[in-house]
Amino acid sequence: xxxxxxxxxxxxxxxxxxxxxxxxxxxxxxxxxxxxxxxxxxxxxxxxxxxxxxxxxxxxxxxxxxxxxxxxxxxxxxxxxxxxxxxxxxxxxxxxxxxxxxxxxxxxxxxxxxxxxxxxxxxxxxxxxxxxxxxxxxxxxxxxxxxxxxxxxxxxxxxxxxxxxxxxxxxxxxxxxxxxxxxxxxxxxxxxxxxxxxxxxxxxxxxxxxxxxxxxxxxxxxxxxxxxxxxxxxxxxxxxxxxxxxxxxxxxxxxxxxxxxxxxxxxxxxxxxxxxxxxxxxxxxxxxx
Numbered sequence: 581x582x583x584x585x586x587x588x589x590x591x592x593x594x595x596x597x598x599x600x601x602x603x604x605x606x607x608x609x610x611x612x613x614x615x616x617x618x619x620x621x622x623x624x625x626x627x628x629x630x631x632x633x634x635x636x637x638x639x640x641x642x643x644x645x646x647x648x649x650x651x652x653x654x655x656x657x658x659x660x661x662x663x664x665x666x667x668x669x670x671x672x673x674x675x676x677x678x679x680x681x682x683x684x685x686x687x688x689x690x691x692x693x694x695x696x697x698x699x700x701x702x703x704x705x706x707x708x709x710x711x712x713x714x715x716x717x718x719x720x721x722x723x724x725x726x727x728x729x730x731x732x733x734x735x736x737x738x739x740x741x742x743x744x745x746x747x748x749x750x751x752x753x754x755x756x757x758x759x760x761x762x763x764x765x766x767x768x769x770x771x772x773x774x775x776x777x778x779x780x781x782x783x784x785x786x787x788x789x790x791x792x793x794x795x796x797x798x799x800x801x802x803x804x805x806x807x808x809x810x811x812x813x814x815x816x817x818x819x820x821x822x823x824x825x826x827x828x829x830x831x832x833x834x835x836x837x838x839x840x841x842x843x844x845x846x847x848x849x850x851x852x853x854x855x856x857x858x859x860x861x862x863x864x865x866x867x868x869x
Contacts (some may be wrong), residue, residue: 584617584843590637605852613859629709649683661761663694673727685753736771773799783814823858835868
């Protein structure tokens, strides 16, 4: 099992002027630890699950990833997860292509149906009903696949999106893997089976994740997809860096059911130092399989 780092909080010791330097340190710490994933949220207001108010610091995700591309060299970079409502899919494909070229082939497209209504209304972004958001998500997945096919610059005609040309030059250095976040059994996991290279689930319990993976296997069977092609990641909270053994023991059952990566979230203040303190778990996780 591998370790991933997800940074949802930008309340950094020293205030906004210290954020850039601390994020550069986060990139270094993540790579030096042996982590293989570094991500941020795709939000513009802070979200309640972090325990912070909406007014807390929040950076735009793709700008932040571009900055980290210049301060890292090996780690995969993505958002957990891009809200499909925030950017036209053609522009999103171009944004992720740019990140991939500038990072040397390390971009991942994490994407989902979006959910934070307050943020949409606050910034004047249309917030369609959930059924429409999922329709848009599926069309967006089809569009990015077409944009990343250099042999297909033709039009795209969908219910919600129409593109006269899907020209995208330069193409990504590596076709960005697609990660779909969420465990909805009827829609989200079906889209994972049909379009994604990776899925991200909440690590509520190994039994719950095992059930979600069984549902995903069923969707894979329906669409003729090899389940083994899909990389499975789980959110593993903010572990106590002073209890490495306890953290690793808690993930053993996830490794047994085929989870490939545990993604952890550093707290506010000094996230780079927190990542440094967690680094010893990386070889222990690798031993889980």
